Amino acid sequence: MQRIGVFVCWCGSNIAATVDVEAVSQALAKEPGVVFSTNYQYMCSQTGQDMIQSKIHEYNLSAVVICSCSPRMHEATFRRTCEKAGLNPYMVEIANIREQCSWIHKDRAEATEKAVILGRAAIAKVQLNAPLTAGTSPVTKRALVIGGGIAGIQTALDIADAGFEVDIVEKEPTIGGKMTQIDKTFPTLDCAACILTPKMVDCAQNEKITIYAYSEVEAVSGFVGSFRVKIRRKARYVKEDVCTGCGLCTEKCPQKKVPNAFNLGLDTRRAIYIPFAQAVPKVATIDADYCTMLRTGKCGVCSKVCEAGAIDYKQKDEVIEREYGAIVAATGYNPISLAQFDEFAYSQSPDVVSSLEFERLMNAAGPTGGTLLRPSDGTHPKTIVFVQCVGSRCDGAEKGKPYCSKICCMYTAKHAMLCREKYPDTDVYVFYIDVRTPGKNFDEFYRRAVEEYGVHYIKGMVGKVVPENGKLKVRASDLLDGRQLHIDADMVVLAAAIEPDKSARPLATMLTASMDTNDFFTEAHPKLRPVESPTAGIFLSGACQGPKDIPETVAQAGAAASKVIGLLSKDQLTCNPCVAAPNEMMCNGCSSCEKVCPYGAITYVDKEFRGPNRTTLIRRVAQVNPAVCQGCGACTVACPSGAMDLKGFSNRQIMAEVDAICL
Amino acid sequence: MIDMMEQITRIAGVNPRKCMRCGKCSGACPAYDEMEYHPHQFVSMVENGRIDELMRSKGIYTCLSCFACVERCPRSVEPAKLIEAVRCAVERQQGMDRLRPEAVPGLLNPDLPQQAITSAFRKYRK
Numbered sequence: 048m049q050r051i052g053v054f055v056c057w058c059g060s061n062i063a064a065t066v067d068v069e070a071v072s073q074a075l076a077k078e079p080g081v082v083f084s085t086n087y088q089y090m091c092s093q094t095g096q097d098m099i100q101s102k103i104h105e106y107n108l109s110a111v112v113i114c115s116c117s118p119r120m121h122e123a124t125f126r127r128t129c130e131k132a133g134l135n136p137y138m139v140e141i142a143n144i145r146e147q148c149s150w151i152h153k154d155r156a157e158a159t160e161k162a163v164i165l166g167r168a169a170i171a172k173v174q175l176n177a178p179l180t181a182g183t184s185p186v187t188k189r190a191l192v193i194g195g196g197i198a199g200i201q202t203a204l205d206i207a208d209a210g211f212e213v214d215i216v217e218k219e220p221t222i223g224g225k226m227t228q229i230d231k232t233f234p235t236l237d238c239a240a241c242i243l244t245p246k247m248v249d250c251a252q253n254e255k256i257t258i259y260a261y262s263e264v265e266a267v268s269g270f271v272g273s274f275r276v277k278i279r280r281k282a283r284y285v286k287e288d289v290c291t292g293c294g295l296c297t298e299k300c301p302q303k304k305v306p307n308a309f310n311l312g313l314d315t316r317r318a319i320y321i322p323f324a325q326a327v328p329k330v331a332t333i334d335a336d337y338c339t340m341l342r343t344g345k346c347g348v349c350s351k352v353c354e355a356g357a358i359d360y361k362q363k364d365e366v367i368e369r370e371y372g373a374i375v376a377a378t379g380y381n382p383i384s385l386a387q388f389d390e391f392a393y394s395q396s397p398d399v400v401s402s403l404e405f406e407r408l409m410n411a412a413g414p415t416g417g418t419l420l421r422p423s424d425g426t427h428p429k430t431i432v433f434v435q436c437v438g439s440r441c442d443g444a445e446k447g448k449p450y451c452s453k454i455c456c457m458y459t460a461k462h463a464m465l466c467r468e469k470y471p472d473t474d475v476y477v478f479y480i481d482v483r484t485p486g487k488n489f490d491e492f493y494r495r496a497v498e499e500y501g502v503h504y505i506k507g508m509v510g511k512v513v514p515e516n517g518k519l520k521v522r523a524s525d526l527l528d529g530r531q532l533h534i535d536a537d538m539v540v541l542a543a544a545i546e547p548d549k550s551a552r553p554l555a556t557m558l559t560a561s562m563d564t565n566d567f568f569t570e571a572h573p574k575l576r577p578v579e580s581p582t583a584g585i586f587l588s589g590a591c592q593g594p595k596d597i598p599e600t601v602a603q604a605g606a607a608a609s610k611v612i613g614l615l616s617k618d619q620l621t622c623n624p625c626v627a628a629p630n631e632m633m634c635n636g637c638s639s640c641e642k643v644c645p646y647g648a649i650t651y652v653d654k655e656f657r658g659p660n661r662t663t664l665i666r667r668v669a670q671v672n673p674a675v676c677q678g679c680g681a682c683t684v685a686c687p688s689g690a691m692d693l694k695g696f697s698n699r700q701i702m703a704e705v706d707a708i709c710l
Numbered sequence: 711m712i713d714m715m716e717q718i719t720r721i722a723g724v725n726p727r728k729c730m731r732c733g734k735c736s737g738a739c740p741a742y743d744e745m746e747y748h749p750h751q752f753v754s755m756v757e758n759g760r761i762d763e764l765m766r767s768k769g770i771y772t773c774l775s776c777f778a779c780v781e782r783c784p785r786s787v788e789p790a791k792l793i794e795a796v797r798c799a800v801e802r803q804q805g806m807d808r809l810r811p812e813a814v815p816g817l818l819n820p821d822l823p824q825q826a827i828t829s830a831f832r833k834y835r836k
Contacts, residue, residue, distance in 0.1 A: 390738070390782055441784040442728055480732040510738025510782055524736035526750065531742040 049110040049138075049174050052083040052102050053166065056090035056115035058145055063088075065149040067159040071114060074163045078170045082106050091121050099125070100132040110138045110173040114166045116145040135178030137624065137695055142169035164708055171707035175700045179624035184674045186272040186620055187372040190611050191216065193264055193554065194377035196224020197597060198589025198604045200246050202375050205608030207255035211615045214257045214369060215250065216264055216278055218550065221326035223247050224379055228309065228403060230410040232597055233461045234492035240325060240412075247327040260328055263550070265366060267374070267557040268647055270675055271584030272620045274371045282362040284333035284341065285319075290357035292329030296349035297321055305337045307414075310407045313422060314414035319349045323412060331357070373584050373611045374558060376568055377604070378551045380590040382543040383438045387446045391434060391541055396514040397422040399539045402455065405462055419470065421538055424517070428537035431466055432521050433459050433477040434509045438544035440480070448544045448565060453594040455542035456483045460493045460502075462540065467500040476503045476534060478523055486596070505532070512539055551591055559645060560585045568592050578607040586610050625695035626676035627683060629669040631656075633690035636667030640682035640691050648675035649682060714761045714799070722795035726757040728785045735779035735789045745769035749779045749789040756792050764796045771797070 055072040057063035068086040076084035083106045087095050090113060102108065111134065113125050118141040126136035144162040152158035190206050192199045195217030203213040215222060229239040250256050259278055266277040300317035307316040309323055318337040321329060333341065333349070340346040340360055350358040382403050385393040393399045398421050400408065411417035421428050435455055441447025456479070463475045482504070484490040496502045507524035514520075521534040547566040555562045560580040561569040568587045571579040578587050588607040589600040614620075629640075631654065641649045650670050658664045669691065671682075682691045683698065692698055719725060735749035742748055746769045747755065755764055764770065773793045780788040817827055 436732065436784075440730060440732075442786045447784060478737075480730060506733070508732045508734035508737045510734055510736070510778070522737060524733035524742075524748075524750065526731065526733040526736070529748075531736060531739070531748075 049080050049176075050082045050106065050108050051078075051080045051110045051112060051170060051173060052099070052106060052108040053078075053081055053085070053112045053114065053170070054090055054095075054099055054102075055084070055086035055144075055162075055166070056095070056113065057086065057088045058116060058149075059089065062115070062145050062149040062162075065152055065155055065158045066144060066162045067155060068162075070159050071144070071162045071166060075112075075114075075166045075170065078167060080110075080174055081170060083108065090115055091124055096124075096128040099128050103129065103132040103134055108134070110134075110140075110176060112140050112142060112166065112169045112173055114142040114144045114162065114169070117141075117143045117147070135180075137179040138173065138176050140169040140173040140176065142166045168704040168707040171703040172700045175697065175703055176695070179694055181624040182622045182673060183619040184270075184272050184622050186615060186617055187274075187370045188212070188615050189214070189369075189371050190373045190375065190615060191264075191274070191276055191369070191371040192375045192377055192588075194224070194379055194548075194589070194591070195219075195222030195250075195258065195260065196377060196379045196589065197226045197243060197246070198379065198591075198600045199224070199375070199377035200243075200250055201601050201604035202377060202586075202588045202608045202611070203256050204246065204249055204253065205605050206611050206615075207253045209608075209612040209616075210255070211612065212255050212257070214259060214371070216262050217258065217260045218263050219322070220261045220283065220320075220330070220332040221247075221322050221328065222250060222258060222260060223325075223327065225403075226597065227323060227325075228311075228406055228410075230406045230413075231461060231465065233457045234486075234488045236461070236465075244325040244327075247325065251327045258328060259367075260330075261332060264554060264557065269370075270646065270677065271614070272372050274374055274584065276369055276371060276374070278367050278369065280365045280367060282335075282364050283330065284335070284338070284358065284360055284362045285331045286357045286359055286362075287328060287330050289355050290330045290353075291355050292321060292326075292331070293354075294321055294331070295352050295354075296331055296358070299348050299352045301346065301348055302337050302339055305334055310414045311401075311404045313404060313407055333358075333360075373586060373614050375586045375588050375607050375611060376551070376554065376558065376560065376580070376591050377588040377607075378548045378554060378591040380545040380594070381548055383448065383546050385437065385541060385543055388437055388541070390511050391437065391509065391539060392512040392514055392519065393541060396512075396519060396539075398428070398514075398519060398537065399512060399541065401541050401543045402458060402462065403543075405540045409462070409465060419466065426537075427470065427473075429472065430474045430534065430536045431463075431476070431538045431540065432509065432519070432523075432534060432536040433463060433475070433540045433542065435459055435477065435479045435542045436508075436544075437541040439542075441544075448546060450544075450565060450594065451483065452542075452544045453483070454545070454596045457486070457489055457492070457596065459540075459542050460484075460496045463502040464492075464496040464500045467496075467502060474503070476505060476536075478505050478507055478509050480506075480508060486598070507532075509539075512536075545590065545594055547591055558582060558585050578603055578610055584614065622674055623678055624673075625678040625693060626673045627671045627678065627680070627691055627693050628673075629671065629686075630690045630692065631666075631668045633688050634666075634668040634686075635688050635690070636669070637687060639685040639687060640669055643681045643685040644676075645679065645681065646675050646677055648672045648677075715756060715759045718756055718761060718792065718795045718799055721798050722788070722791040724786065724788045724791050726753045726787055726792065729753045729757065729787045730785055732784065734782050734784060735787075738778040738782045740776060740778065741772050741774050744772040749793075752792055752796075753787055753789050756796075761796065761799070765800050770800070 053075045072084045072086040130136040142165040189212040192203045195215045206213045262280045265279045269275045300319045302318035306312040407413040438447040439452040507526045509523040511522045519536045560582045571581045586607040588604045
């Protein structure tokens, strides 16, 4: 029988307002094994912790039950407290009487009764607790950054700066991401390429950074400190180390009608291409979907003109395997498809464009060389209508996103301002629901668009756009003036909602990192651990965690890097001792546990056992690698013979808890 | 009046509190200039319990029920359904019978399905 101490926390009024803490500590004092029971205002405070330690000594306690907030909040705190007083940290149980009791009940009597029951269950469990010792595992001092946009680039640069090796995996032929397609950046209007490309070059030149461009993560195994990652290096059909990036092949290739993805299909490129002038690595890539040589075997022009002899039509995808201590997800975002918003005539008229397409139409390296021209007839638009919140803040699942995409208010103000500055004879309308400009110098920027540049900001929404005789008939509401507007526009620009990149969901499955319903990666704590995934060793950087602008992305990238550096600077990591362990005498070798294990922690071995009458027999039994096991418990449920058990959460302990609640 | 508001939202099956005042309904409405209260105002008036004014408004009969606002509403507030609910509420008022039992025999017509009379009677006799 354990000597148990019970400590009931008031959590200020968080618990005490709904739960009669005095009644709880008195009721629990009568439970078998309890030798001391008390309550206190803030158990996690220094005074509270000191009290726990002194009572451990005074009553010679062998186990402790704390009735307080969720174990996710303070289990580690109280384990440390008890460890300092000489108790094994795994002899501490937390009864969550805050999140699971006081916060969700209104009736005091009901809540108090439930708090007593939860405390009783924890006491029943701790009776069966055994001291556990955590092992250690080594740390591979190398990080992987998945995604080579501004988030990934900044994270990699910061990690490399601390002296650790970093690999960047980028699925496109070049790093740089969305920022390479942006013309100017708000609120200072500096050119995106001018501030981004030096960072891209830094990545390429940094000895600690390896860039795997045109590559994708294919499989991830292992755990924090020692992940094993398979990376598919897609065939470029160009030898990356031989190509000089001279670009001659991209001029001579006879296949000229390939939609240029970098300019969002607004112009065309060749089948062999370098996405843009400042690409890193500056290496040509053959688009296998369009290359005549790869499709029919007849052409070979690029190979003939290449002086370096870099073209290799026989190149195959290559899968490499690397080990990492930490992984950073920086998979970024994409604008949503506008096909389902037909009221804005996006698929009916080329003059209805998305905001990202508008960036390309304003950019000097874009399809129009930086002159704003209508895609339909190449004329200067005189009236431009911007529509905000297209697909953002939508209710209902069929179209749109429920969240605010955050960046659209600012970039639309930027677009409107740039239009008026470059082409003062243009009429610019912005239809808004709310203008959201929190951020340093952001509201001033928006006000400048209105006050100095004369952009017409109209509170209301466009209801319909009809292409007619080369014009776009826009019908919209002006809510403040109380009238319906009819505008003959030359161009309509839609501020499309942004969504996580499609590669994020399968990646999250590989990383066992959690996501929300919108496919944004979930952080370990929304306020206090914003750059860590709940899965140990996985960190989050940039828009894959939620919509954000460039300054925020760079800040988060640095934060993720500092967390990675903190992890990689350790030589050993303490493992979780609450892992699965089989009872070999009961294991029948059926492999059920091996099949359900999401971490690949279970293997089978043939082992010699002593049989009756001095015989030996060989049996196939399960073995758990405690360094890989994460203690999820799936195997204990799957095991048909009840041989698998989880340390710290054994079947007996869980049944004791259930009995304490139900009996 | 609060009861009336509840009745309207129950008939309509939509929640006017979901409205974020974007005005897309009024931007889409082809009958905008014909209505004294415009679709977005409609939603706000139902939410604020100004049902009496709506029930007296001629605008509820100018609504074409084209459902452009229902189709475009990003928040599933669906103004046309609220307008239809107000029309129903007008018809269902106590003591405002539009069809009296003694008028029914005169309306009977062998070409007309009897169900039409029955449902009209149910609808208008309160």
